[in-house]
Amino acid sequence: MALKSTYRRNIASDGKLEMSLQEFKKWIKRFDTDKDGKISKEELREAVRTNGGGWFSRLKGRHGIKGADANSNGYIDENKFNNLVEFAQKNLGVRIVSY
Helix, strand or coil: HHHHHHHHHHHHCCCCCCEEEEHHHHHHHHCCCCCCCCEEEEHHHHHHHHHHHHHHHHHHHHHHHHHHCCCCCECCCCCHHHHHHHHHHHHHCCEEECC
C-alpha cells in the first residue's frame, strides 16, 4: 500500500507524489485498522513504514501524531486531518494538489 506504488502515475519531476486531498484521505484511511474513523500512532507508523519509512517509521509516526494531534489525545480524526496533510507534505514526499 505504499503511496508511490499506488499512485505511480502522479510522481512529479522533483520526486514528490502529487495527489488530491481525497486520494490522500482514501489512502490514509486504509490504515484505520479498527475502523473507528481516527488514525492512531500505531496506524500512522504503519502508513509511514509502508511508504518507505524503514526504521524511521516509529520516530516519524510519533512525530506525525505529535504535530497533527492538536488536543494530544493520541489520535488524528477528521477535525485534525489538515495537520496530518501538512505532516505528509513535509515528511512523506507528498504534495497535495487540486485537479
